[in-house]
Amino acid sequence: MTQHAHAHDSHDDDQSGYGHAHHPNYWKIWAILCLLLAISVAGPFLGIKIVTLLTAFGIAIVKAYMVARYFMHIDIAAKYVTYFIVTALVFMFLFFAGTAPDVMKPQGRNWTKPAWLDGSIHATMSNEPVEGGEHGEGHEEHH
């Protein structure tokens, strides 16, 4: 038996539920993905913030779903594949939820972001020197 045949044995004998995946019209899916790309690029030209957000991120989610479903065949893979991919996504959101308050809020329960830290972050973001000198000189006076 050739190695080629072995490869197909392993494909045919697998118990994944799709020895040979169902192959839809991939050209049609690619055309839809390109159309969605064009819409996401055109969205900001309308100058409406909510439209930009929807066409940028809403379409990104749709495109990712289409690639996962039709190109990666996740819908017909073993159920637990979906479970551990979703688990990884949940961990991502947990990371975001756990750290976002420290980054995005100036204060919370029993804590306040020091003014020097907030100031130095703003200065760094806009690529301007921090007031009081480089590297946040003058931090000591706030301690």
Added chain:
Amino acid sequence: MSAAAGRPIATTRSSAGMPTGRLAVWWVIASEIVIFGGLIGSYIMFRLSHDAFAQQAAHTNTLIGTINTLVLLTSSLAAVLGHKYADAGDGPRAARQLYLTALGGLTFAGIKFLWEWPTEIHHGFTISSSPFWSFYYTACGIHAAHVIAGVTIMLFIAPQAKKGLELQRVELIGLYWHFVDVVWIFLFPLLYIAK
């Protein structure tokens, strides 16, 4: 002589309801979600809380980002067509699609490293310019490293596939490649559209 003699056990074993190779690629993808998810999550936090991020993002080149997105989507099409031909046992056509996919990856990397980044660096936007550009070069750099890794693996797999050997690998590298495409699908609006 056993059918699997001389071959790695993972090639023929079906573990947990699917071939071990496919299971391994899905595990790699799950761990990569956490890596890229951390990067993207951090970017969103800073982008939402600091207007300066938007000001810096205004300098990225949407045209180049769009061209590269189109290149990656098209290379994903080639990868899945390769899977289709591999399923049908047509090694030479599967290999041809893999080479086309690799060409797409090289085009993507070429546009990024020879056109986009040199232009930005020439305009003074380097990795140390500001947190936005640090994120930009880090995220795009890690993504580009994945593109180059994928191309390298494809160039190893394609000659064997052309001879009709180890055709299951065409699907496995395709899975990885589509994931690289999905990551870019999210980086593109974050860095090039939402300005």
